[in-house]
Amino acid sequence: MKKNVNKYLSSYWIRSAFFSILQRFSLTFFGLVNIMVLIRVLSKPQMGTYALFLTVTTVFEMTKTGLLKNAHVRYVTNQLEEKSEIASSSMLINLTISFLFIGFVLLCGPWLGRALHTGPDLAMMLRWYIPAILLLVFFAHLEAVQQSHLDFKGVFAGYIVRQVTFFALIAGSLLLHTGLGLEQVAIFLAISVAAGTLVLYGYSRPYLFHRFNPTLTWVKRILGYGKFVFASGAVSNVFQNLDQFMMGTFLSSSAVATYYAATRINVVLDTPSFAAADILFPKSARASVDEGPDKVRYLFEKMVGILMAFTVPVSIVIILFPKVILYIVAGRAYLDAAPVLQLYMIAGLARPMQNQAANLLNSIGKPQVTLWMNILALAINLSINYLLLVKIGFYGAALGTSISSVLIVIVWYFLMRKQIGFDLRTTYGYAVETYRTIFTRGKGLLKSA
Numbered sequence: 001m002k003k004n005v006n007k008y009l010s011s012y013w014i015r016s017a018f019f020s021i022l023q024r025f026s027l028t029f030f031g032l033v034n035i036m037v038l039i040r041v042l043s044k045p046q047m048g049t050y051a052l053f054l055t056v057t058t059v060f061e062m063t064k065t066g067l068l069k070n071a072h073v074r075y076v077t078n079q080l081e082e083k084s085e086i087a088s089s090s091m092l093i094n095l096t097i098s099f100l101f102i103g104f105v106l107l108c109g110p111w112l113g114r115a116l117h118t119g120p121d122l123a124m125m126l127r128w129y130i131p132a133i134l135l136l137v138f139f140a141h142l143e144a145v146q147q148s149h150l151d152f153k154g155v156f157a158g159y160i161v162r163q164v165t166f167f168a169l170i171a172g173s174l175l176l177h178t179g180l181g182l183e184q185v186a187i188f189l190a191i192s193v194a195a196g197t198l199v200l201y202g203y204s205r206p207y208l209f210h211r212f213n214p215t216l217t218w219v220k221r222i223l224g225y226g227k228f229v230f231a232s233g234a235v236s237n238v239f240q241n242l243d244q245f246m247m248g249t250f251l252s253s254s255a256v257a258t259y260y261a262a263t264r265i266n267v268v269l270d271t272p273s274f275a276a277a278d279i280l281f282p283k284s285a286r287a288s289v290d291e292g293p294d295k296v297r298y299l300f301e302k303m304v305g306i307l308m309a310f311t312v313p314v315s316i317v318i319i320l321f322p323k324v325i326l327y328i329v330a331g332r333a334y335l336d337a338a339p340v341l342q343l344y345m346i347a348g349l350a351r352p353m354q355n356q357a358a359n360l361l362n363s364i365g366k367p368q369v370t371l372w373m374n375i376l377a378l379a380i381n382l383s384i385n386y387l388l389l390v391k392i393g394f395y396g397a398a399l400g401t402s403i404s405s406v407l408i409v410i411v412w413y414f415l416m417r418k419q420i421g422f423d424l425r426t427t428y429g430y431a432v433e434t435y436r437t438i439f440t441r442g443k444g445l446l447k448s449a
Contacts, residue, residue, distance in 0.1 A: 023156035028268055030163030032329060035264050037170055039257075039330050041180055048253030049118040049182060051260035053125045055244050056112070059237040061136060064097050067230035068222070069144040084209040087145060089218035094137045102130055116248035116256075121182050128186035132193040139197045142204040154203025162196030228367030235374040236358065242381055243397035246389055255394060261330040262341040262398075265318065269311055269348040270355070297420045300360050305430025307352035312431075315345045340398040347405035353427075354405075357412050361419065373415065377408045 039047055068090050109123030116122060139158065146154045169188040173180045238245070244263065247255045318325055322338040322345075330337070361370045381404040388396035388403075416422035 023152065023159050026156070026160045027163060030160075030167055031267065032264060034163070034167055034170060035261075036329055037167075037174070038185070039261065039334070041174070042182070044254040044257045044333070045118075045252070046121070046182055047260065048248070048256035049121045049125070050185060051244060051256050051263075052116050052118060052248050052253065053122055053129075053182075053186070055241045056122075056126070057129060057133075059234070059241060060101050061140070062237050063230060063233040064094065064101075065140045065143070067097075067233060068094055068140060069147060084211055084213055085215050085218050086222075087141070087209065088212050088214040089222055090144065091137070091141050091212070092214040092219060093222060094141055098133050098137050102133055105130065105133075116245070116253070117251075118248070118253050125182050125186040128183060129190060132190035135190070135193045135197050139193060139200060142197070142200045145204050145207050146200070154200050157203055158196040158200030161199045162192045165195040166192035225365075225367065228371045232358070232367055232371035232374045235371065235378050239374060239378045239381055242378070242385060243401050246385055246397055251394070258334060258337045258394075259340055259397070261326060261334040262337040262344055265325055265329055265341055266344040266348060269314055269318075269345065270351060296360065296364055297422065300356060300416070300420060301422065301426045302430045304353050304356050305427040306434045307356070308427065309431040309434035311352055312349060315349050318342075319345045339395055343395075343398040343402040347402040350405060350409035353416075354409050354412050357416050366419070369415070369419070373412065376411065377404070380404045380407055 038050065042050060105123075105126045109126045110120070112126075113120055113122040143155050143158070146152065166188055169191060170180065170185075172178075173184060173188075178184075244256050244259055247259050319342050322341045323335050326334055326337055326341060358370045358373070361367065381401065384404045385397050385400035388400040390396070392399065413422070413424065
């Protein structure tokens, strides 16, 4: 049986998918477990503040990582000197952006807390998180180095150690009755980042040069490519979290907490899509140079088809039983999020194509197209969400997100047809093929057991 498993893990697709999806699902699993604990310990206003804190820090980190990781992977070469210059230049940009964000936290944290109705708690959490912001410079850099070498094992180990450490600290605090508030949560998050960074460094050592030699040429080149990715990532991440920002601005942190319960479950649906993006980016970047547009289209259509094979069944189950899922994850106090969760699941059905389309355009050197699409998506979502939030109230943001998601995915479909000749029928064919492959290989493994 071991030989059969090794055979199935031998290809790039299966091997990288195994570690990347394992990383994403472990992240999602421990994230859910941590939320299941915290949501029962913190009050609704505290939970809403925690949700907004995570939203602010995640928007920053994902935007920054998208800029540097994508550029690092795209420009990596076989020349040792150039590899060192690229890595060092990327690190310099990383440090600069992080220090700017720390300045924002110190200067604008109190204003942000007032704007989002969290009182002083949000600013306090952001200040305690500053050590983590600095540590994430190294974590993000090491993650980019790993992925540029098509190695996903270290990234998986680093992320899982972060999550396990955070869970252990929360569990220990509750068992020892030392008290668990928002301040402790922020400190625990920083400690978990430190643990994950140490583990990721251990896995990345064979790829590191341990010298810092940034060059102005590579800084300009990375920023020249990355400015569109950075702006696009910022717009995209704000778009994905717009409903929570609007709930905090127009309603209360308690309303944010209710939406956050649905959002965390919605993350499960996006997990395969983000894992696929990690796998597809380096593959399509090389294919666009070495094999041409037909190969790029094939990679995109196949990946979207595979993702649909998983996301559609999961969405249907959650749409049918939203209260059961919410009761398990968040408890009875959050059952009013059931309609929000159903609307999120409907919107999420089309997200695999949207997420992979943006990722693929970045990988083949068209980040400016992604930027303009994300600006359009944000404008549509902001307009519809605001209108429905004012007219309907609490559920308006969820309904607005669903309507805007459908409109946006239609635009993405026609854009990808123009850019790479995307054919939706072929994607459906790959989805069916995925079910057949799972059945055939599963049967083969059982026979060899």
